[in-house]
Amino acid sequence: MQTNNTYRLDDEPRPGPLARLAVEPLWPLLGLMLGGFWLGLPWFVFNGFAVGSPTRVREAVIAGLGLLGTIGIAFALIYLWQAGYLHKDGLQYALLVLVVWKLAVAYALFVAQSATIEIYQYYGGVLNRFGMPVMLLGAFVLRGVVLGLLPFTLWQLVLS
Incomplete structure (x- = not known):
C-alpha cells in the first residue's frame, strides 16, 4: 500500500500551465485605473487562476460583485440624472461614487x-515581464x- 504524504500549505499557490502568463498584481491594478474596468477586472481574475491562487474563487467573487455593484451604481446615476434629481454640477460629484467603488474593488x-x-515568487515562480x-x-x-463599441452611457460608465 502506497501513500502519498506530501506536505502542502493551505495558502500555497498551485500554478498551472498558464502561470508563465501571470504578472505582478500592480499591472492589473494600473490597467484598471488607467484603462478601465474592462481591462483590469478580467486581468485580475486571469492572474489568480494562472498562478493557482488559493483565493482565486474569492477573487472571482469580488470581481463579480464589483461588476454588479458598478452596474447598479451606474443605473442609479442614470436614473437620478434622467429624473432630474441630479444636475450637471451634482452629477460630477455623484460620479465620484462610481470611481471610488471601482478603486475599492481594484484595491x-x-x-x-x-x-x-x-509566495509564488519566493518559491521560485517567475512572473511574466510583459505587464507594462x-x-x-x-x-x-x-x-x-472598447468604450466606443456601443454608444450607450451605461456601457461607458461600467467599462471605463
Missing part, C-alpha cells in the same frame, strides 16, 4: 493577490476602441 483584488504572488506593455496598450490604444 481589494490587489491585496488578495499580492500575498499569493509573493499590455497595460499601456490597453490604457492608451484599446480603451477608446
Whole structure:
C-alpha cells in the first residue's frame, strides 16, 4: 500500500500551465485605473487562476460583485440624472461614487493577490515581464476602441 504524504500549505499557490502568463498584481491594478474596468477586472481574475491562487474563487467573487455593484451604481446615476434629481454640477460629484467603488474593488483584488504572488515568487515562480506593455496598450490604444463599441452611457460608465 502506497501513500502519498506530501506536505502542502493551505495558502500555497498551485500554478498551472498558464502561470508563465501571470504578472505582478500592480499591472492589473494600473490597467484598471488607467484603462478601465474592462481591462483590469478580467486581468485580475486571469492572474489568480494562472498562478493557482488559493483565493482565486474569492477573487472571482469580488470581481463579480464589483461588476454588479458598478452596474447598479451606474443605473442609479442614470436614473437620478434622467429624473432630474441630479444636475450637471451634482452629477460630477455623484460620479465620484462610481470611481471610488471601482478603486475599492481594484484595491481589494490587489491585496488578495499580492500575498499569493509573493509566495509564488519566493518559491521560485517567475512572473511574466510583459505587464507594462499590455497595460499601456490597453490604457492608451484599446480603451477608446472598447468604450466606443456601443454608444450607450451605461456601457461607458461600467467599462471605463
